[in-house]
Amino acid sequence: MKLGRLNHVGVATPSIEASVAHWRDVMGATKIHEPFDLPAQGVKVCFVDTPNAQIELIEPLGADSPIHGFLAKNPLGGQHHICFEVPDIHAARDEFIALGKRVLGEPRIGAHGTLIFFVHPKDMGGMLTEIMETPNGNH
Numbered sequence: 368m369k370l371g372r373l374n375h376v377g378v379a380t381p382s383i384e385a386s387v388a389h390w391r392d393v394m395g396a397t398k399i400h401e402p403f404d405l406p407a408q409g410v411k412v413c414f415v416d417t418p419n420a421q422i423e424l425i426e427p428l429g430a431d432s433p434i435h436g437f438l439a440k441n442p443l444g445g446q447h448h449i450c451f452e453v454p455d456i457h458a459a460r461d462e463f464i465a466l467g468k469r470v471l472g473e474p475r476i477g478a479h480g481t482l483i484f485f486v487h488p489k490d491m492g493g494m495l496t497e498i499m500e501t502p503n504g505n506h
């Protein structure tokens with residue numbers, strides 16, 4: 368697979384409002400985007416810009432949110448996933464599968480409007496890994 372740039376670090380939180388205050392007041396973030404709901408992924412999302420990538424704050428949305436289990440184990444929240452860009456999402460998916468990695472579902476539209484998929488943390492050195500097709504303009 369051709370590894371692209373680190374797009375974001377996903378950070379699970381029980382409260383985006385509280386996390387925004389942390390990133391603004393403690394970490395000095397100056398560009399924090401408006402939060403929005405992503406019902407298809409079961410999360411509320413807020414992007415925090417850093418000079419070379421984004422922090423993606425995710426709060427559970429709805430009873431079936433995929434981050435409920437993580438927050439039950441980590442009530443304060445914490446680093447949940449890392450996301451790398453690739454030029455061709457379908458080729459990347461095929462390559463992970465050929466390597467015996469558990470790809471979690473079909474490619475679907477993520478928070479940046481391009482296709483994403485996840486690879487199981489137990490097959491990725493303990494890190495839930497999101498693979499994302501490079502957005503237009505990032506090439």
Ligand SMILES: CC[C@@H](C(=O)O)C(=O)SCCNC(=O)CCNC(=O)[C@H](O)C(C)(C)COP(=O)(O)OP(=O)(O)OC[C@H]1O[C@@H](n2cnc3c(N)ncnc32)[C@H](O)[C@@H]1OP(=O)(O)O
Pocket residue numbers: 377405408410412423425433434435436437446447448450471476477478479483485487488489493494495497
């Ligand atoms: C905002 C939209 C989108 C984007 O565009 O960026 C997103 O990022 S959405 C982010 C949220 N969505 C997802 O996480 C979808 C993919 N995740 C899953 O399918 C599941 O969460 C999971 C990874 C399969 C875990 O399932 P779950 O039922 O929550 O946990 P288990 O208890 O079954 O866990 C098994 C095992 O794995 C460990 N684990 C779980 N989550 C993580 C994690 N984030 N990082 C590292 N390890 C994780 C968990 O601790 C268990 O380990 P053991 O206790 O040793 O068995």
Ligand SMILES: [Co+2]
Pocket residue numbers: 375377423448450497
């Ligand atoms: Co993400």
